Structure formats: C-alpha cells, structure tokens
Amino acid sequence: MGLLSKKDAKLITDPLADNNPITIQVLGICSALAITAELKASIVMSLAVLFVLAMGNVVISLMRNIIPPKIRIIVQLIVVAALVIIVDLVLKAYAYELSKTLSVFVGLIITNCIIMGRFEAFALANGPWRSFLDGIGNALGYGIILIIVGFFRELLGSGTLLGFKVLGDSIEKTGVYAYGYENNGFMLLAPMALITLGIIIWVQRSRNEALIEDN
Amino acid sequence: MAKNTESNVYTVLFATGMVLIVGTLLAFVSSSLKDKIAENKRIEKQQNILYAMGVNDNEEGSVNFVPKNKVAEEFSKYITKQLVITGTKAVEDNQAYLIDLKKEAAAAKDPNYKRRLPLFIGDKDNQEYYIIPVRGKGLWDAIWGYVALDKQLVIKGVYFDHAGETPGLGSNIKERFFMDDFEGEHIMNGDIFIGVTAAKGNADPKNLNKTDFKVDAIAGATITGDGLSAMLKKDIAMYIPYLKTLKQ
Numbered sequence: 001m002g003l004l005s006k007k008d009a010k011l012i013t014d015p016l017a018d019n020n021p022i023t024i025q026v027l028g029i030c031s032a033l034a035i036t037a038e039l040k041a042s043i044v045m046s047l048a049v050l051f052v053l054a055m056g057n058v059v060i061s062l063m064r065n066i067i068p069p070k071i072r073i074i075v076q077l078i079v080v081a082a083l084v085i086i087v088d089l090v091l092k093a094y095a096y097e098l099s100k101t102l103s104v105f106v107g108l109i110i111t112n113c114i115i116m117g118r119f120e121a122f123a124l125a126n127g128p129w130r131s132f133l134d135g136i137g138n139a140l141g142y143g144i145i146l147i148i149v150g151f152f153r154e155l156l157g158s159g160t161l162l163g164f165k166v167l168g169d170s171i172e173k174t175g176v177y178a179y180g181y182e183n184n185g186f187m188l189l190a191p192m193a194l195i196t197l198g199i200i201i202w203v204q205r206s207r208n209e210a211l212i213e214d215n
Numbered sequence: 216m217a218k219n220t221e222s223n224v225y226t227v228l229f230a231t232g233m234v235l236i237v238g239t240l241l242a243f244v245s246s247s248l249k250d251k252i253a254e255n256k257r258i259e260k261q262q263n264i265l266y267a268m269g270v271n272d273n274e275e276g277s278v279n280f281v282p283k284n285k286v287a288e289e290f291s292k293y294i295t296k297q298l299v300i301t302g303t304k305a306v307e308d309n310q311a312y313l314i315d316l317k318k319e320a321a322a323a324k325d326p327n328y329k330r331r332l333p334l335f336i337g338d339k340d341n342q343e344y345y346i347i348p349v350r351g352k353g354l355w356d357a358i359w360g361y362v363a364l365d366k367q368l369v370i371k372g373v374y375f376d377h378a379g380e381t382p383g384l385g386s387n388i389k390e391r392f393f394m395d396d397f398e399g400e401h402i403m404n405g406d407i408f409i410g411v412t413a414a415k416g417n418a419d420p421k422n423l424n425k426t427d428f429k430v431d432a433i434a435g436a437t438i439t440g441d442g443l444s445a446m447l448k449k450d451i452a453m454y455i456p457y458l459k460t461l462k463q
Contacts, residue, residue, distance in 0.1 A: 037383025037435075068226040075233060082237045086244050093251040096259065103379060154383070163276070171421060185434045188383060 004133070011133040015141035017208075021114045022145040023201045024211065028114035032146055033193040035108065039162050042150030045105050046143030050136065051087065052109050053118060056080050057135035060123040067124070076119045077110070084109050114142055149196050157187030258283055260312050261290045266374040267361035268293065268337040268344040276391055294346075296336040300457050301329045311335070316350040316359065332453055337363070344371060345461075347454050351446025354438040355379045358388065358446060364402070368458060369425075370411065373397040375443065385439030396422045396430040402447075404428075408455045410448035413440035 004012075021027045028049075035041045059079050060067075067075050088106050091099035109115070118138050123131040154160055159167035159177075168175015170183055186192050205211045219225060262280035265271065270293050272279035281289050297311035311333040323330040337344035343366055350359040356378035363372045375388040387393055400411050413432040420431050432440040 035382050037381070041382035066220065066229070068220045068229050070221070070226050071230055074230075078233060078237055082241060085241055089244050089248050089252070092255065093248040096255040107379075158383075165276075188435050 008130065008133055011130060012137035012140070015134075015137040016144060017141075017204070018210070020141045020145065020204075021117070021138050022142055022197070023204055025117065027117045028112050028142055029197070031105075031108045031112055032142075032149060032197060033190050035105065036146055036150040036153050036193050037157065037188045038154045038160075039147065039150040040101075041105075042146040043143075044101055045108070046139070046146050048087075048105055048109055049112060049114065049142055050139035052080065052083055053115050053139045054132055054135035055083055056115060057118055057123040057131040058128045059083070060119045061126060061128045061131035064124050072124070073116070073120075076116055079119075080115055081110050114138060145197070145200065148200060149193060152196055153187045153193060156184050157192075159183045257313065258286050261286045263374045263376065264312060264335055264337075264346055264348075264361050265289060265293060267346050267363040267372045268339060269363070269372045270337075270339060273391070278389065278391055278394075293337050293339055294335050295338045298334045298336065300332040300334055300454070303457060303460065305334070305457060316348055317357070320350065330453075332457075334454060334457070342366075345454075345458060347451055349446050349450035351442050351449065353377050353380045353388075353442045354385050354436075355381070358439065358442060360388075360446075362397075362447065362451060364458070366462070368401075368403050368462075370397050370400045370402060377439070380439050381436070384433065385436040387433045387436065388439060388443060393430075393433060399425045400430060401426045401428065402451060408452055410444070410451060412444040412448075415440075 015021055019025065022029065022032055031045060035045050056076075056079055060076060063075070063079075084106055088099060118134060122134045126134070151161070154162075155166070159165060159170055165175075167181070168177050170177050184192075187196075220229075262283075265281055265286070266278075270281060270289060272281060280286075296307060297309050298305040299308045299311050299314070312335065314331055314333045316333075319330050319332075322328045333348055335346040335348075337346055345364045345366075345368075347362045347364065348359070349362060350357065352358065358375065358377045358380065360373060360375035362370060365371050373394050375394060377386060377388060380386045380388065397411060402408060402410055409428045412429050414429040415432045415437065419427060419429065422430060
C-alpha cells in the first residue's frame with residue numbers, strides 16, 4: 001500500500017474480520033438486530049454510521065487533550081448528538097427524500113455503542129488521522145455484518161432484495177413459490193437476527209483459530 | 216501552560232463552554248435551514264394529497280410522487296377546492312392544506328374549541344374526489360396519511376406515512392403492496408360508517424372482497440396496523456356528517 005503505512009492500513013483492515021466490532025467486540029448489536037429486516041435499511045444505516053463515526057472520531061481526537069476526564073462520556077455524547085442533528089437538518093433541507101429514509105436511524109446512531117466504544121478506546125488516545133482511519137475501518141466492519149444479516153433476512157423473510165421480488169411473487173405463486181416454497185416470516189423478527197448473527201460468529205470462529213479463547 | 220484537566224473549576228468551565236458552542240452552532244444551523252425545510256414539507260404535503268387521488272408517477276411496485284418542480288401546477292390543476300369544515304359549515308380556504316392536524320387535535324381537547332377540519336376536493340377525469348387527511352399513533356411515533364374517497368364514499372386511493380415505525384415491518388404502511396389494497400374498499404355499510412381495518416388472519420390475502428371493511432395486515436406490524444385502523448376510523452368519522460350533506 002503506497003497511500004497508507006502498514007500500521008495505518010491495519011486500522012482499516014483489522015475491524016473488517018479479526019477485530020470486527022460486532023462479531024468480536026460485540027458492540028452495536030442493538031441496531032444490528034433492530035434494522036436488518038431489509039437490505040436497504042442496513043445499507044443506509046451503515047453509511048450513516050460511517051459518516052458519524054469517522055467525523056466523531058476526528059473531533060474527539062482533536063479535543064482529546066482538553067476534555068476533562070470526569071465528564072468525557074457526556075462530552076462524547078454531545079459530539080455525536082450534535083453531529084447527527086446537523087447531518088439530519090442538512091439532509092432535510094437539501095435531500096429531503098433521503099432524510100425521510102434516515103429518520104428512524106438518527107436516534108439509533110446516537111445510541112450506537114460502536115461510536116462510544118471507538119471514542120473511548122481509540123480517539124481519546126490517538127491522533128486525528130489515525131482516528132479517522134479507525135472510524136472508517138470500524139464502520140465498514142459494522143456495515144459488512146449488517147449487510148450480510150440484512151441480505152439473508154430480507155431474502156428468506158420477504159423473498160425480496162432491495163424491494164425486488166427475486167424469488168417470484170408469493171401471492172400469485174410464481175417463481176420458487178410455484179414449487180411450494182414459503183417465506184419464513186420468523187426471519188423478519190428480532191430473534192432470527194440474533195440467530196443469523198450467531199451463525200456468522202460461529203462460521204468466523206471455526207475458520208480462524210486465533211479467535212478461540214482458552215477456557 | 217499545562218492544564219489541570221482534573222480540577223472541578225476546569226470541568227465546569229469546559230462543560231459550560233461546550234454547551235454554549237454546541238448550542239449556538241445547532242441554533243444557527245437550524246434557523247438558517249428553517250425556511251428550506253418548511254418549503255420541503257409544504258411541497259411534500261401537496262405531493263401526498265395528489266398521490267392519494269391517483270396523481271403520481273408510480274411505476275411497477277414503487278411509490279413515485281409528481282416531480283417537485285411540477286407540484287404547484289398539478290396541485291392547482293387537480294385540487295379544485297380546499298375547504299375548512301367547522302361543525303357542518305364549510306368555508307373555502309386555499310391554505311387549508313397547511314392546517315396542522317396535530318395542533319388541531321390538541322386544541323380540540325378544550326370542549327369550547329371548534330375543530331377545523333381540512334377537506335380537499337379533487338377532480339380527475341371528470342370524477343370528483345374527497346381527500347381527507349388523517350393522523351394517528353403507530354407503535355413508536357406518529358403516523359398520518361391522506362384518504363381519497365369518491366362520491367359514493369368508496370376509497371379510491373390512500374397515502375400513508377410515518378415518523379419512525381420499525382423498518383421492514385411497520386414502515387411498510389407506505390409501501391405499494393399495502394396502500395394499493397385500500398383501493399375500492401368500502402367504508403360505509405349503507406348509511407352507517409364502519410371504516411377499514413388492517414386485519415390479521417384475513418382470509419382474503421388477494422383482497423378480492425371489497426365490502427368486508429378489511430385489508431390484509433402486515434405481518435409483524437400488529438400495533439402499527441391497529442393504530443392505522445383506529446386512525447382511519449376516528450378521523451374519517453369526523454367528516455361523515457359533512458360528506459353526507461354533499462351526497463344529497
């Protein structure tokens with residue numbers, strides 16, 4: 001990599017697999033379960049978190065030497081909340097349609113534990129550039145899992161992807177439905193999101209021995 | 216100068232400064248974008264009203280409004296009259312679509328207050344439409360919409376929207392597969408107002424029976440569906456006395 005040093009590149013690649021925020025650090029589970037019933041929502045949420053986490057990490061990193069330790073969590077919360085509100089207002093003014101799709105996620109972004117987790121664990125101890133890369137990396141790691149879960153839940157639960165009926169029409173009985181296939185409505189509910197996530201963690205751990213802890 | 220970031224004085228000063236800076240910043244952003252946001256909302260209302268009466272750019276399966284730059288023109292073309300109903304009296308008011316239903320509902324809790332009900336009369340292909348705005352509660356937040364009726368008080372089209380229903384479940388009230396089911400549904404049993412219910416276990420998933428006062432509910436969105444049924448029942452009922460006078 002010419003653009004980034006090896007150490008910096010690791011900041012982006014690590015969270016994608018071996019140090020994934022969701023499957024390894026178990027952060028951001030709440031939103032991963034709540035909004036992955038469809039693929040589109042997963043993608044939108046991933047992009048929103050990408051922006052807020054990268055920006056927030058930079059802001060917190062710039063302030064890291066002047067934040068009073070006693071109130072640092074509150075300061076972090078204010079930074080996230082302010083960023084999210086500004087983004088929301090700007091979208092409402094200049095990209096109204098997009099802001100409507102985002103509306104429900106705004107609150108979820110603020111409470112996303114990945115964001116607080118990265119501020120606390122990384123941005124408070126590192127410079128802005130490295131914090132920025134860390135934010136991008138972790139948001140991508142989060143996004144990948146969200147998109148995988150969203151893909152399977154929408155496909156198996158509704159028989160669609162991004163709203164397109166890829167498996168045929170369930171009411172008219174075309175496509176695979178003609179052979180007696182039925183959508184699994186259970187996939188749309190939160191418990192199946194947890195099970196899907198569990199399967200991802202299982203697959204990941206069984207393929208990478210370094211992740212298995214000694215008991 | 217080494218700062219003692221642990222001291223109480225510094226902590227309080229920092230917190231105060233931070234609040235002032237962030238507060239000012241947010242207030243500035245909010246007030247400078249206020250007009251643009253209000254304009255977007257106004258345009259959206261007109262798009263929604265037109266959508267309900269079937270003036271839209273819908274393609275297969277997707278919801279498409281009349282484009283933004285054409286809205287004003289189409290709105291004045293298709294919406295022939297805007298009425299504000301108080302009691303059984305109706306006055307024409309071309310700003311009726313800007314009436315805030317939430318504020319009206321709150322003010323109506325005072326028994327002396329005469330609630331203003333906006334009603335839009337549309338005309339498309341020589342057919343008259345009565346478009347009723349509705350507003351209610353979903354699972355998490357407000358839901359609202361517009362219901363277009365024809366002269367026989369049969370639903371011709373609807374538009375629903377929500378502030379924060381669960382994505383993929385309750386949020387589907389604004390999807391075509393749900394909204395399209397309302398087309399042709401009856402809300403009156405003879406002279407008596409019944410409404411339409413989003414019903415679970417409805418034995419009519421293809422929605423062929425238009426006089427059962429039911430549409431197929433969305434799986435996994437029970438509370439949103441119940442809220443929507445209650446909203447339709449409550450808000451349309453307020454218009455029935457006036458609509459009956461139009462029928463005669």
